[in-house]
Amino acid sequence: MNLDTQSLQPIINFIWTVADDVLINKYLENQYQDVILPMTVLRRLDLALEKSKDKVLKTHNEFKSKMDNLDGLLTSKEHGSGLAFYNTSPYTMKKLLDDPKNIDSNFLDYLNGYSENVQDIISKFKFRNQLETLENGGITFSLIEKYCNPKVELRPEKISPMAMGYMFEDLIRRFNEKTNAAAGRHFTPREIIELMTHLVYLPVKDQIQNGTFLVYDPCAGSGAMLTQSKKYATDPDGEVKSKATFHLYGQENTGEMYATCKSDMLLKNEDPEKIKFGSTLSEYGFEPNLKFNFMLTNPPYGTSWKQDIDNLNVGSGKKVEINDRRFNLSIKNHKGELEEKCLTSRSNDGQLMFMLHMLSKMKDPKDGGSRIASVHNGSALFTGDAGSGESGIRQYIIENDLLETVIALPLDMFYNTGQPTYILILSNNKAKSRKGFVQLIKADTFFKKMTKALGKKKSELNSEHINKIVELYLSNENNKYSKIYTNEEFGYYSLKIKHSEKDFKDNHDIKDFEYISLTENIDEYIKNEVLKYTPNAKPDKKSAKIGYSINFIEKFHQANDYRELKDIISDIELLESKTLGLLNTVLK
Structure with a gap:
């Protein structure tokens, strides 16, 4: 079922206004997403935990001095959130608004109350790095208040993960466009x-x-x-x-x-x-x-992927050789023999x-x-x-019928x-x-x-x-x-040809390449397509290499229907006679 992206625009637009209304003059435009994105995720998690909040707190307070690991209890349906995560702080985002004076310290306590799997999420967003800026700017309350507005409907039962992914990608795209940054590479319609x-x-x-x-x-x-x-x-x-x-x-x-x-x-x-x-x-x-x-x-x-190349310890020099079984594979040479090669694409x-x-x-x-x-x-x-x-990778894929x-x-x-x-x-x-x-x-x-x-x-x-x-x-x-x-x-031989000056009126020895389909015999091709026209050419068979490419334009090319030669000649003669008649009239 197609996602109705238009229905999400009002929510995205409202979240977008948070940046203009709250973060402006406190953050640079290219820093807005450092606050907007993690706050959107946290509010979504916060709403998912609302119904079970009292149950989680009761279980936590009762067993925290009796057990070292409460994860099983606090995620259970009977005693906890019924989800794979929880929050043991006494606060929800809405409750944080009840104490404006202490909101910064309480907000930190709220973040610290999340389970370890959410701590990882907070860490990857580097969100704690933003708390000092929010506090110094006096905007923590305004930020949380915005996210508690009913217009920001982020409940999981209302907004699916697919919809959430679209919202995030649209927000990031907007941030990137606003700062002239390269658009995200993660976005798949x-x-x-x-x-x-x-x-x-x-x-x-x-x-x-x-x-x-x-x-x-x-x-x-x-x-x-x-x-x-x-x-x-x-x-x-x-x-x-x-x-x-x-x-x-x-x-x-x-x-x-x-x-x-x-x-x-x-x-x-x-x-x-x-x-x-x-x-x-x-x-x-x-x-x-x-x-x-x-x-x-x-x-x-x-x-x-240059950083990956460096991380994989490939040594020095221009030739990339990675000691990794994922990338060291066997492909055929022009003689039909299997050779193991390190198959890597260009670093860019x-x-x-x-x-x-x-x-x-x-x-x-x-x-x-x-x-x-x-x-x-x-x-x-x-x-x-x-x-x-690149050609070798395509060769491996196609020759192995994948x-x-x-x-x-x-x-x-x-x-x-x-x-x-x-x-x-x-x-x-x-x-x-x-x-x-x-x-x-x-x-x-x-x-x-x-x-x-x-x-x-x-x-x-x-x-x-x-x-x-x-x-x-x-x-x-x-x-x-x-x-x-x-x-x-889809395969071809690349073969170096040395042409002799005897076959050309004005130049010298020329080296070029012939590209011969794997479906053809090399010797027959050279005889019919090379030596027939340049009899002194010398093919270098030792230079032969196998290549693979997929060219849609070539494969879907439709040959034109050509007219019969006799019909073309007849039309030319007719045009000549008309032209000659016109010329004679002008000259008279």
Whole structure:
């Protein structure tokens, strides 16, 4: 079900006024979010605990001197909050307003009363760093009063985690635009998430009706992709209607987004310990042998992973060699021999490294295998020559028959980029009809223009568009919007050719490259396409390298229908006769 984002605008607008009404002249504009975002999360947690406040305090006071660890009691339904977190201070945000004179010390006591899992959230927001500024500016009371206004409806039963993720992302986008900062890299439009969940779960819906499944997002952001995927799979009125148990795992390296994600996991009674903080590439937070059934993500693209390279201890020099089994893989050379290589992308774009990371977390096909949906820009499809890390990663994916489908999305779908974007669907347990093939879906014309742009997002998908794309994917047929190619058709040999001056009237020896499809024989190609025209050319077969790229323009190119030569000649002769007749008339 699509999220009604318009209904959230009044709440977002009201929260936005807090900055203008309370923080102005006390904070710089680029610091507003350091207060607004954590206060929004804390108020949401505060409202969730309101009903159980008296019960929690009673249990805490009764047992605090008798037991060292009260977590079990204070989170139980019978004696505590009934949630995975609690607050043992005597205050709620509303009660803080009853004592304006002591509000700063009481607010600190309120923050200190939260359970350890919420302390982690407060810490990642670095919110305690703001308390002195709030106190010195005399704005603590005004800030809390604003958030206790009924117009700020943040109750979990009213605002879902998906809606909360949208609100946060919209607020952060506004902050970034106001300060001319780069737009957030975490933001995935909700209709794109909806499309991805359909593509991941529908093909295997009969196999996931019961049991336990693990879902993972290595770039979790606000966690919306995780929570929405579970909601879609388990919705009793949905298309899958699974009764299985789904555990959500994620990792995020931006403090504010990690804190947002973890807070919503708490409110959804998901295990907050399954959300880890840190860089997935160099500080992976889970057991190395933990595998996942489903993975959905929108990794950062066009973003440096240089710090990860340094953290992974790769040594000195320009050549990156990472001693990590996720990135050291076997691919074929031009002789068909397997060679182990360290496959790394350029340091200024780590998106394909996240893909390799996810591939290492796939379950064995004997155990059902894994399915991946990941959003990328065009760089992941064609950047990098034969022999480069990017090309090698594509080679590994395609030669191991992991790539099912690539879907070209419409332009202007994302808040922070207008460039072409694609959804890649991967599986290590392909259906029999898909084995050895890759499906390309050209869905860039399936959209409607938005009435009002959000950042750079000017286009959106409706249910009809999503259903059309899913239908094309499931049918897996060749048509105007869908093309099926063998794996080999995306590969090519890059071969150095030295041309002799004997074959040219004016120049000297020339070196260039021939790009030969893997579906062709190298010797036959050289004979028919090179030596036929430049008989003195010398191919350097030792220089041959294998490359892989996915070019939508080339694969969807429609050849023009050309007229017969005799018809063209006839028309030219007719034009000449008319022109000559006109010239003779003028000359007379």
